[in-house]
Amino acid sequence: MRVLIIKTSSMGDVVHTLPALTDAAAAIPGIVFDWVVEEGFAEIPGWHPAVDKVIPVAIRRWRKSPLAAVKGIEWKAFKTQIRKENYDLVIDAQGLLKSAILMRLVKAPRAGMDSETVREKIAAWFYHRKFHIPREQHAVERTRQLFAAALNYDRPTSRGDYAIDCSKFKLGGEREPYAVFLHGTTRHDKHWPETYWLELCKQAVDAGYEIRLPWGSDAERERAQRLAALTDQVKVLPRLNLQGVAAELQYANFVVSVDTGLGHLAAALNRPTVALYGPTSPDLVGTYGANQCHLLAGDFPRGELPATDPVVMTSLTPRRVWQALTALLKESA
Secondary structure: OEEEEEOOOOHHHHHHHHHHHHHHHHHOOOOEEEEEEEHHHOOOHHHOOOEEEEEEEOHHHHOOOHHHHHOOHHHHHHHHHHOOOOOOEEEEOOOOHHHHHHHOOOOOOEEEEOOOOOOOHHHHHHOOEEEOOOOOOOHHHHHHHHHHHHHOOOOOOOOOOOOOOHHHHOOOOOOOOEEEEEOOOOOHHHOOOHHHHHHHHHHHHHOOOEEEEOOOOHHHHHHHHHHHOOOOOEEEOOOOOHHHHHHHHHOOOEEEEOOOHHHHHHHHOOOOEEEEEOOOOOOOOOOOOOOEEEEEHHHOOOOOOOOOOOHHHOOOOHHHHHHHHHHHHHHHO
16 A cells, blocks of 8 residues: 655654654555655655655745746656655645645545644645544644544554654764754744853753754854853754754753754654743644653743843743753653
């Protein structure tokens, strides 16, 4: 059986889809998946053993000049590639109009969530098979339930397994204890104050850990360089692709992350992770897996603390993060 998945973005959404493939592969021996995904995240689906072909799409880039894109070579090449195989089923795991339109390019039964539970109601008009998947559950569990319904097996009751093949990004050589701090995110109010990162670096280095700082933009690189000025034990990593970041995360003793896609990757790799949340809630889309600790700024009193930037994160102090991290490492040992 060959199934096409439409799940283009974001990084966290793509990572959250992996456990559903693990369920399906266990329930239906020999099932094979192809996956349509945004070009920037095209490395991730190939890490799952049930995925055969990864079909990159560039909607984010194309929509800047949609008319030129539709008439261009890349769009024609994408349509040719997506139509090469005969699929038994297409599953829209994104639930948006853009993903529903993409699945119409394939001549196969189309499955997705019904109009009451899909992310954009109009997307449900494109499906042949529609399933009611309650919203009040984590995104991983919703996707697992969708795949189970679409492929007609019982969803396992155990926690979802990402089943990432880590042999695809092994690091060589001996490694001293180290941590990865995921300090970059898109929204300003999701950032943790730089002064807090600096204090946490001091605590972790004093405890015997090297700190590694990945980055993906000039602003993130500059922040990492300022933090690394503290000591030689805080290191700015070179610019890495997702496979390179995954390799660094895979062998980390622990990870501290703001609300960002790489935090979900750390969870998928089963790294002890303290994830920091200010304006958002992790209940439905937080890091998912073993050895995860979610800290919400709103759960702590601000007291007499001076305001930081962003203010929403003021109460989530380095002391509280270090205490949570120490407890997590004891539990996961």
